[in-house]
Amino acid sequence: xxxxxxxxxxxxxxxxxxxxxxxxxxxxxxxxxxxxxxxxxxxxxxxxxxxxxxxxxxxxxxxxxxxxxxxxxxxxxxxxxxxxxxxxxxxxxxxxxxxxxxxxxxxxxxxxxxxxxxxxxxxxxxxxxxxxxxxxxxxxxxxxxxxxxxxxxxxxxxxxxxxxxxxxxxxxxxxxxxxxxxxxxxxxxxxxxxxxxxxxxxxxxxxxxxxxxxxxxxxxxxxx
Numbered sequence: 001x002x003x004x005x006x007x008x009x010x011x012x013x014x015x016x017x018x019x020x021x022x023x024x025x026x027x028x029x030x031x032x033x034x035x036x037x038x039x040x041x042x043x044x045x046x047x048x049x050x051x052x053x054x055x056x057x058x059x060x061x062x063x064x065x066x067x068x069x070x071x072x073x074x075x076x077x078x079x080x081x082x083x084x085x086x087x088x089x090x091x092x093x094x095x096x097x098x099x100x101x102x103x104x105x106x107x108x109x110x111x112x113x114x115x116x117x118x119x120x121x122x123x124x125x126x127x128x129x130x131x132x133x134x135x136x137x138x139x140x141x142x143x144x145x146x147x148x149x150x151x152x153x154x155x156x157x158x159x160x161x162x163x164x165x166x167x168x169x170x171x172x173x174x175x176x177x178x179x180x181x182x183x184x185x186x187x188x189x190x191x192x193x194x195x196x197x198x199x200x201x202x203x204x205x206x207x208x209x210x211x212x213x214x215x216x217x218x219x220x221x222x223x224x
Contacts, residue, residue: 005028005197005198005199005212007031008031009033010034011037013042014042014046017038017049021053027212032060033050034205036062036068040072047083058089061081062093082105091117092109093119094119095119095120096120096138096139116142118140118142120135122151126151126158129163132148132150132161148161149161150177150182152178152185153179161185173194175194187218190219197215
């Protein structure tokens with residue numbers, strides 16, 4: 001079985017994104033582009049520049065309220081999400097809270113048959129397992145591609161997040177924990193069924209994120 005990676009690119013210029021994307025696609029199966037790191041007026045130009053590679057790109061436009069950098073209004077962000085959807089990327093990352101609270105957006109993305117990755121992050125803790133399981137159940141109503149990320153204060157927190165795989169049936173679940181205590185979960189999630197794990201080209205974009213070279217060394221290890 002081939003374990004897959006997704007390099008996160010978080011740059012503040014269209015040029016840097018294009019250059020990093022070229023390098024990342026040589027090494028990685030997929031790439032996540034954090035469009036929230038760009039100025040709003042740079043996003044349409046960037047989409048045009050990289051449109052031929054979007055079939056391998058996860059597009060993310062994270063608001064500040066969800067740990068991102070996008071500073072515009074929510075109305076503006078929704079409009080940009082719709083624009084990204086027109087380019088039919090590999091996946092469009094939409095926060096669970098966003099799609100749950102915006103029926104019009106949910107209906108629009110359904111009508112365009114956009115492939116969605118419904119995401120949820122807890123930047124402070126790892127909730128009880130019952131809460132995580134309920135969260136996963138609610139999220140799968142919008143897409144079979146689901147991303148649940150917690151913050152690990154201990155290895156037990158990582159284990160609790162990874163337990164979600166034992167309750168997952170037919171969904172593409174990406175579940176792991178951030179932070180130093182969550183680093184191991186970024187590897188183990190692959191062995192438990194995650195379609196890919198998020199990595200960096202070098203400097204981590206998220207707490208505890210491993211580089212693509214580190215992950216490839218680990219998953220290439222053979223026993224015996």
